[in-house]
Amino acid sequence: MSATGEEKAHVIGSATSSVEQLEIHERPRGWRGLYYHPATQVCLVGFVCFMCPGMFNAMTGLGAFGQVDATSSANANSALYATFAFFAFFSGSVHNVLGPRLCLLLGTWGYSLYIASYLATNIHPGAGDFVVVAGAILGVCAALVWTAQGSLMMAYPTEAQKGTFIGYFWAIFNLGGVVGSAVAFGSNFNSMANKVGNGTYIGFLILSLTGVVLPLFLADPYKMIRTDGTRVTPIRHPSWKTEFISLFVALKTDPWIVLLFPMFFASNYFYTWQFNDYNGALFNIRTRGLNNFVYWTAQIFGSFFIGHYVLDLRRFRRRVRAFLGWSIVVVLVFAVHLWSYYYQLTYTRASEPPTAVKMDINDPDYPAHIWLMIFYGLLDSMWQTTAYWLMGAMSNDPAKLAVFTGFYKCFxxxxxxxxxxxxxxxxPYMDIFISTWVLAAAGMICAFPLVYMRVKDYTEMDDEALLNRPNVERLPEPSEK
Structure with a gap:
């Protein structure tokens, strides 16, 4: 699968693109060409996240991770994201020392432990502290997983393919949420209770353990050649000191990334209201499962639409596509939150206690409520895809992208x-909802100057600052080995 004539012409003929300054390599053919194809490898990363973060999302989307009382789940999530935030700041540096495959191998087991902690709680109701500890451990593991994922997903495609490849990953990853939600919905269809049974947790645990072994099948990044013939150039085993310095090098050489920090901060903030304070508060367990199913299904369509048909639309320059993608997300932010505000006015924590009779799929008011979950899924996928695409537009260097991804996951x-x-x-639900809306709007407003000033039509060599750091050993070309 060698580079096509059109792709080579783009590389050679683009006077402003950095790729013209790089050597063009012949891609492998036959089965090796399929295995080492960037799309194949990004899809494999997607399946790793399908089995682990995807199963986690499916359970989180049920509200309270499938439990009646949301307190233990909320405390566990708070511990999870606190450790995630701390370790994610340094995870880009850890990634550049250990490499993506080892990061994925070390990180995925944390998801199995977390799911197992809820199974333990179902069997022994007093095991709530175990859930919180497992959440804190998962925060460390998740930082490794998502940094490796983000670096590979943004480094393997060419500049013209980044939105499409992000869409590929996001579709496969969220298919995990779809399958997991379908399992939860089917296994609890005849239940009118507000929590899931042991069988559901066992099924999710088995699926997540499958994801632990999948990183073994990933190719070594230094053997990867993009479809335009340019080689992916990861860094091999630099010193810890050099890698921690790279955090500040990235900020110094690309200070515009700071304008994305509010967008990063808000990017998972809205999950709490969506899953616990809307889905968990208003619906019984089987209805929560159906809501979860349509939410993650909508994510597949949303990410591929904005990634392939907007952010990678070749008839427009990259700057135009950046403005178009930003505008679509802003419109969705205000439309979906106005709709949500109308529903939030109708209930409070006091009016919807955990023991209350919840809304079922047969209730006449249900169809309008499930459409809100669909649009929330579209918004989330478009938000995340746009954030990744903006980072990918700033650099093609896997080391720099790993640092950016660490910043993303930290905030x-x-x-x-x-x-x-x-x-x-x-x-109060209303307080959490209003803060969600304000932060989402602020995140998009702060991102606008970066879109206007920093996104260029092509990535220039000056943007690859971490490639040229001193005291960093580069991998040899095949001829040097």
Whole structure:
């Protein structure tokens, strides 16, 4: 599967693109060409996240991780995202020392432990502290998983493919949420209770353990050649000191990334209201499962639409596509939150206690409520895809992208830790909702100057600052080995 003539012409003929300054390599053919194809590898990363974060999302989307009392779940999530936020700040540096495959291998087992803690709680109701500890451990593991994922997903495609590849990953990853939600919905269809049974947790645990072994099948990144013939150039085993310095190098050489921090902070903040304070508060367990199913299904369509048909639309320059994607997300933010505000006016924590009779799929008011979950799924996927695409537009260097992804997950998890704690201490639903809306709007407003000033039509060599750091050993070309 060698580079096509059109792709080579783009590389050679683009006077302003950095890729013209790189050597063009012949891609492998046959089965090796399929295995080492960037799309194949990004899809494999997607399946890792399908089995682990995907199962986690499916259970989280049920509200309270399938439990009646949301307090233990909220405290566990607060611990999870607090450790996630702390370790994610350094996870880019850890990734550049250990490599993506080892990060994925070490990180995925934390999801199995977390799911197992809820199974233990179902069997022994007094095991709530175990759930909180497992959440804190998962925060460390998740930082490794998501940093490795983000670096590979943004480094493997060419500049013209980044939105599409993000869409591929997001579709496969969220298919995990779809399958998991279908399992939860089917296994609890005849239940009118407000919590899931042991069988559901066991099924999710088995699926997550499958994801632990999948990183073994990923290719070594230094052997990867993009479809335009340019080689992916990861860094091999630099010193810890050099890698921690890279955090500040990235900020110094690309200070515009700071304008995305509010967008990062808000990017998981809205999950608490969606899953606990809307889905968990208003619906019984089987209806929560159906809501969860349509939510993650909508994510598949939303990410691929904005990634492939907007952010990678070749008839427009990259700057135009950036403005178009930003505008679509802003419109959705205000439309969906106005709709949500109308529903939030109708209930409070006092009016919807955990023991109350919840809304069922047969209730006449249900169809309008499930459409809100669909649009929330579209908003979330478009938000995350746009955030990743903006980072990918700033660099093609896997080391720099790993640092950016670490920043992303650090601030994203800090926001999640704050809001899950607010939910755990029973803050009013309306307060949490208003803070969600304000932060989402602020995040998009702060991102606008970066879109206007920093996104270029092509990534230039000056943007690859971490490639040229001193005292960093580069992997040899195949001819040097």
């Amino acid at each position: 994203q998890s800090a926001g999640s830790a704050v809001v899950w704690r607010l939910d755990a201490v029973q803050k």
